[in-house]
Amino acid sequence: MTGTTQAPSPPTGGRGSGEGGTRDPGYNFAYLDESTKRMIRRAILKAVAIPGHQVPFGSREMPLPYGWGTGGIQVTAAILGPADVLKVIDQGADDTTNAVSIRAFFRRVAGVATTERTAEATVIQTRHRIPERALHEDQVLVYQVPIPEPLMRLEPRIAETKRLHAMADYGLMHVKLYEDIARHGHIATSYNYPVMVNGRYLMSPSPIPAFDNPKMDRMPALQLFGAGREKRIYAVPPYTPVRSLDFEDHPFRPIRAQHPCTLCGSTDSYLDEVLTDDVGGRIFVCSDTDWCGERQQAKAAVE
């Protein structure tokens, strides 16, 4: 089967001016078939209309295992146009296995241009980080979400958590924070820190560090969250208030290692601790590789 008559005409559009590569004609554009993409887009539209609310969708089998970003990759596939420029990060890094293979996947099945530069990307799929560089209105941030339900560990019955969301009955989440303070003297949740979206829905920000939570608040870019195994999509539209939960006398504090980046000297980015030898040598470097690289280049140019 050549498929030339059956294949839908290549889609147009997209936010960027990506050159596009050559796409494998054996696949429909962006891997998923058109009706699946429509179904996911419907879920996305509903999610954008109700910020923070989890919308169920018919998650498909994707050619990668659960937990590697099956939700994120489906959302990306549904919103991608040929002119888009895709960036994929895993823990802030562009060069990790998962990021490299998802970029290669979309180059092959959608023929879109890919980049490692945050400023150039129109669609950024991310696992566990928000880029340090402030995002703008023409960009979409797609999160890979393992567990979309913020109340999961507190209330095991899904029917009951739905009811709690419907009634905005979120005392339980504060009980968790209370227990943290009672045990550790401070709120010890350092990632996947629960947030209230638009003053209504309690939302799991996916396992990003609490350090990144303030970046979600009134972000100009659209934020989409895809959970493949749990079959949920949710969203934070541009400029939506996102508040981290806390107590009046124990306010939310983003946590950061108290060091400058060894490579670029940044004192306000999120850091990874890296072992350098087997005698306890360690350095702290930016987790956002693009941010760190740009700063190193700028520094070299000045010198």
Add this chain to the structure above:
Amino acid sequence: MSEALLSARDLALRFGRVAALDGVAIDIWPGEVVAIVGESGSGKTTLLRVLSGLARPDAGSVHYAGQDVLAAGEAARRRLMRTEWGFVHQNPRDGLRMGVSAGGNIGERLMATGHRHYGGIRAAAAEWLRRVEIDPARMDESPRKFSGGMQQRLQIARTLVTQPRLVFMDEPTGGLDVSVQARLLDLIRALVAELGLAVLIVTHDIAAARLLAHRILVMRHGRVVEEGLTDRVLDDPQHPYTQLLVASVLAA
């Protein structure tokens, strides 16, 4: 006399061929303790569940402070349950969060009603632990480490911390040994008098009912067969079933 706090009329609920409730009417006035007694399967607990909105009757009406409870939405019922009402379960494991510390258990209702000051919540929790005779130093311990009587007292503290006006109690002394029961009854009596609570207590323990209640309802086969002041009902039972019930109490 002022208006009844909780007022139910013509309640009916059938489980298949069994009538759990058959034309039951009940009124509870502010500050009053009402006991429902009767044998197992007489519809006591079902009545409690219907009145507190946990189950829906087939027919009848329930009004709380002039508001139709059955017609109100689930959100309104939950708000009542969080603020104006309390429910003490027979088994403390049903009413407590066993994975959460004692302080967290007491604080949950406060946090659910919008308290966001950690120090304030903690002070309230310590105060309530003291009132139910648990050492406040054990605030951060799991209720799993508490004895049955302590768990039940913790459940009462957790229920009363938001100062409800009406508390439903389902056999609060069931499953405890007699000396612990006596202390718990004493505590409930003191708290009820101090806070001016209205309490609807379900029990099959006639002695506990005599100790706590102002009024008694005797239920059998889903009907209220006799109703009146506690001493009147227990000292001069009119209905043959009540006479049997009172005669069956063991004297120590």
